[in-house]
Amino acid sequence: MITKSDILIIIGGGPVGLSCAYYLLKSGRKVTLLDAKEIGKGSGSGNAGHIVPSHIIPLAAPGVVTSALKWMLDPVHSPFGMKVSLDPNYLSWLLKFVLACNEANVQRSIKPLNDLGQLSARNFAQIVAEEKFDCSYQEKGLLFLYKTEKAFHDGQHEGKFMQKHGIPVSVYDKAKIHEVEPAALDDVIGGVHFKGDAHLNPAVFLKLLSDRVRAMGAEMLENTPVTGFETANGKISKVKTSTGDFEAEQIILAAGALTPAVARDLKLNIPIQPARGYSMTMSATKQMPSHALILGERRIAVSPLDGVLRFTGRLEVGNYSMEPNPVWIQRIENSAREYLRLDEKLDVKETWAGLRPTTPDGMPIIGRSLKHNNLILATGHAMLGLSLGPGTGQVVAELVNGQQPAISLSPMRLERF
Numbered sequence: 001m002i003t004k005s006d007i008l009i010i011i012g013g014g015p016v017g018l019s020c021a022y023y024l025l026k027s028g029r030k031v032t033l034l035d036a037k038e039i040g041k042g043s044g045s046g047n048a049g050h051i052v053p054s055h056i057i058p059l060a061a062p063g064v065v066t067s068a069l070k071w072m073l074d075p076v077h078s079p080f081g082m083k084v085s086l087d088p089n090y091l092s093w094l095l096k097f098v099l100a101c102n103e104a105n106v107q108r109s110i111k112p113l114n115d116l117g118q119l120s121a122r123n124f125a126q127i128v129a130e131e132k133f134d135c136s137y138q139e140k141g142l143l144f145l146y147k148t149e150k151a152f153h154d155g156q157h158e159g160k161f162m163q164k165h166g167i168p169v170s171v172y173d174k175a176k177i178h179e180v181e182p183a184a185l186d187d188v189i190g191g192v193h194f195k196g197d198a199h200l201n202p203a204v205f206l207k208l209l210s211d212r213v214r215a216m217g218a219e220m221l222e223n224t225p226v227t228g229f230e231t232a233n234g235k236i237s238k239v240k241t242s243t244g245d246f247e248a249e250q251i252i253l254a255a256g257a258l259t260p261a262v263a264r265d266l267k268l269n270i271p272i273q274p275a276r277g278y279s280m281t282m283s284a285t286k287q288m289p290s291h292a293l294i295l296g297e298r299r300i301a302v303s304p305l306d307g308v309l310r311f312t313g314r315l316e317v318g319n320y321s322m323e324p325n326p327v328w329i330q331r332i333e334n335s336a337r338e339y340l341r342l343d344e345k346l347d348v349k350e351t352w353a354g355l356r357p358t359t360p361d362g363m364p365i366i367g368r369s370l371k372h373n374n375l376i377l378a379t380g381h382a383m384l385g386l387s388l389g390p391g392t393g394q395v396v397a398e399l400v401n402g403q404q405p406a407i408s409l410s411p412m413r414l415e416r417f
């Protein structure tokens, strides 16, 4: 089968691909969305659901390599792990990452991450209100909890840095943190509150967005992996899938951590590695946390969602398996119990693993390909793919429609690598 037309093909139905579909449909375009598996299920559904415009410091920053090495000496609590492999793509990615862990990379990334984060946060609020999405969306900020003076001090320092860049931050001493978050255990000594952040139930949001995109007229094809391409005259002339070939005016590649594999047939070298993480979703506890939280020293995210409580953690570079590891799932729960008043027994509703599509400098890749001029890349959002999805969707729609994107995309182009 060949579908020929003015259609736009989106490869990947995660938070990024679905957001692109939404904004393209809103601008009056026709969309076909192809996903290798189930739309809205990939690496977005079981995540923490944090919408964090406060996250303006990229993953590749000074001190990260030293911290990662130190953490690995504490195998029971380490939030970080990495695969041992001699695969040249993996080694080249690691080298690029180590070289990017410097102050210049942080300075280069702050503005683009801030601009995209703010745009995206505004778009979330608008989508949820306009589409009347009932997805536990709450604008209560993101609260970091600390148990040690050293981590609290570092947290305040980071907060002050972000404040200088316009991020609203409040610091709470021991008395105040227990007033603001009564679910915190007595030995929590302070907190830092990023007040412009929000959270929601990502699986519910993605299901509602995918239903809306279908209702707006998108053709949605699940279990349809893209297997290759044909190219001619600097353009993609055919997208090949397991069920047939497609022609399209423009193609948006948003396949998350699997983007490099999809792009290989296009002779594009996209430096993305998977950074696997886990979540466990539990029955509600008597004293539910009232905020989305980060447990500072342990780097565990906590998300109170209507009627359930989710803990997420770990960042394991280089591993593509999406099997939750029961040992780490248990350790994540143990860490949560170090900070929060939780019932002795909580029912586990779901355990989950997902892959963060991670670039070596910690910034996404968004822009038109220089090699194939009807291809747009929208990928590499690492730990922020949900958070930055609606902003990415808007700027991709603007690019497709030949408009000036709302924010500058030049720092995010593939050719920076």
Ligand SMILES: Cc1cc2nc3c(=O)[nH]c(=O)nc-3n(C[C@H](O)[C@H](O)[C@H](O)COP(=O)(O)OP(=O)(O)OC[C@H]3O[C@@H](n4cnc5c(N)ncnc54)[C@H](O)[C@@H]3O)c2cc1C
Pocket: 011, 012, 013, 014, 015, 016, 017, 034, 035, 036, 037, 038, 039, 040, 041, 042, 043, 044, 045, 046, 047, 048, 049, 050, 051, 052, 224, 225, 226, 227, 254, 255, 256, 257, 258, 259, 262, 275, 276, 277, 278, 279, 312, 313, 353, 354, 355, 356, 357, 378, 379, 380, 381, 382, 383, 384, 385, 386, 387, 388
């Ligand atoms: C534990 C954990 C917690 C997280 N918490 C947060 C959070 O709180 N906030 C936040 O913003 N982000 C969070 N993230 C990150 C976020 O989940 C990712 O950044 C996001 O899922 C990336 O979105 P995406 O659309 O680019 O890719 P994905 O969600 O991976 O979607 C890509 C889609 O492409 C499809 N695909 C792959 N190959 C092909 C092919 N050949 N043909 C067709 N389709 C294909 C896949 O099936 C998939 O559906 C978290 C991640 C993890 C693991």
